[in-house]
Amino acid sequence: SREWHLTGRPVGWPKPEDFQLAEVEIAQPGPGQVLVKNLYVSVDPYMRGRMSAAKSYVAPYELDKAMQGGAVGVVVASNDEGVAVGDHVLHFNGWREYATFDAKQAVKVDPEAAPLSAYLGVLGMTGLTAYAGLLRTLSFKEGDTVFVSGAAGAVGSQVGQIAKLLGAGRVVGSAGSAEKVKLLIEEYGFDAAFNYKDGSVFEQLKQAAPDGIDVYFDNVGGDHLEAAIGQLNRDGRIAICGAISVYNNTEAAPGPRNLSRLIQTRGRIEGFLVGDHYDLQPQFVQQVGAWIRSGELKYRETVVEGIENNLEAFLGVLRGDNIGKMVVKLGE
Numbered sequence: 001s002r003e004w005h006l007t008g009r010p011v012g013w014p015k016p017e018d019f020q021l022a023e024v025e026i027a028q029p030g031p032g033q034v035l036v037k038n039l040y041v042s043v044d045p046y047m048r049g050r051m052s053a054a055k056s057y058v059a060p061y062e063l064d065k066a067m068q069g070g071a072v073g074v075v076v077a078s079n080d081e082g083v084a085v086g087d088h089v090l091h092f093n094g095w096r097e098y099a100t101f102d103a104k105q106a107v108k109v110d111p112e113a114a115p116l117s118a119y120l121g122v123l124g125m126t127g128l129t130a131y132a133g134l135l136r137t138l139s140f141k142e143g144d145t146v147f148v149s150g151a152a153g154a155v156g157s158q159v160g161q162i163a164k165l166l167g168a169g170r171v172v173g174s175a176g177s178a179e180k181v182k183l184l185i186e187e188y189g190f191d192a193a194f195n196y197k198d199g200s201v202f203e204q205l206k207q208a209a210p211d212g213i214d215v216y217f218d219n220v221g222g223d224h225l226e227a228a229i230g231q232l233n234r235d236g237r238i239a240i241c242g243a244i245s246v247y248n249n250t251e252a253a254p255g256p257r258n259l260s261r262l263i264q265t266r267g268r269i270e271g272f273l274v275g276d277h278y279d280l281q282p283q284f285v286q287q288v289g290a291w292i293r294s295g296e297l298k299y300r301e302t303v304v305e306g307i308e309n310n311l312e313a314f315l316g317v318l319r320g321d322n323i324g325k326m327v328v329k330l331g332e
């Protein structure tokens, strides 16, 4: 079985030399354990943080050990009464073909209810991030003008559509290509969208939201955040979900120069972590699941095949190769 190891701590953009696809023996499950064959493996921006040794909300990857991440697989051996061979489970032992772990860490998923990859994306971690960030952190309300960056990605594409479905006054998105901008308008129903690579984010946002914005869902940080503060309306809210534009920086990025606008706007900026909001999961799955079934909420996935392409898929997320959730497919 093959699994990815981190062999060095990347500085700046991760390089292939800092990773190794290792060949290992499959560990047979001990008491209370299961052996799972992974079918879909997740790659996510936060993994960049785990490659560094810096202290954060989740421990750094250990060097020369299997890397971790979300995955969905099928149970091929079980020493636990609650989990049967053939069950499909969501778990946290990605970046590898086979995983042996405590059955307690497995969450059963239903392959009939949704495609397996959806449990990593639209009905999984990234979907809940969008839902919790919008409803809780941003206290979204009907009529709000919403701005979201990374809008063609896994989280961002759901933020915009959920806001629209819940009665947003106007939804504006930014993304990194003309193709993505077209998708936002034509398929996801955004009212306006722009390519942040085309010019000043501040000017483009001003044009897209001439009456200002009430909430900003920040996936990227940097000049997007400054532009959003600049366009914030009275009592505006900003949720810091991610800052992908600075994840590979080797020096601290400059902060927004216009924070004092929060005084006149009585604005609020607040960071959040999806892990604190799993109590919303049942409500989220019910509401978003229904919108997916009715076709009101659309989603795309970018699927890369083969464990040997797991690293490239991850780097692709940092580069913006993906539309919607990026997943690695290892089997049916």
Ligand code: NDP
Binding pocket: 044, 045, 046, 125, 126, 129, 150, 151, 152, 153, 154, 155, 156, 174, 175, 176, 177, 180, 196, 219, 220, 240, 241, 242, 243, 244, 245, 246, 272, 273, 274, 275, 317, 318, 319, 320, 321, 322, 323, 324, 325, 326
């Ligand atoms: P995405 O599917 O959005 O993929 C990342 C996207 O970021 C790329 O597709 C790319 O799209 C964009 N990007 C890359 N570099 C830049 C840049 N310099 N400036 C602007 N955009 C850039 O990933 P996710 O939906 O999984 O995650 C989105 C954000 O949410 C990330 O910042 C992530 O860390 C964060 N997150 C936070 C969570 C939390 O609990 N707080 C949980 C989950 C995710 P493009 O072509 O548009 O550049």
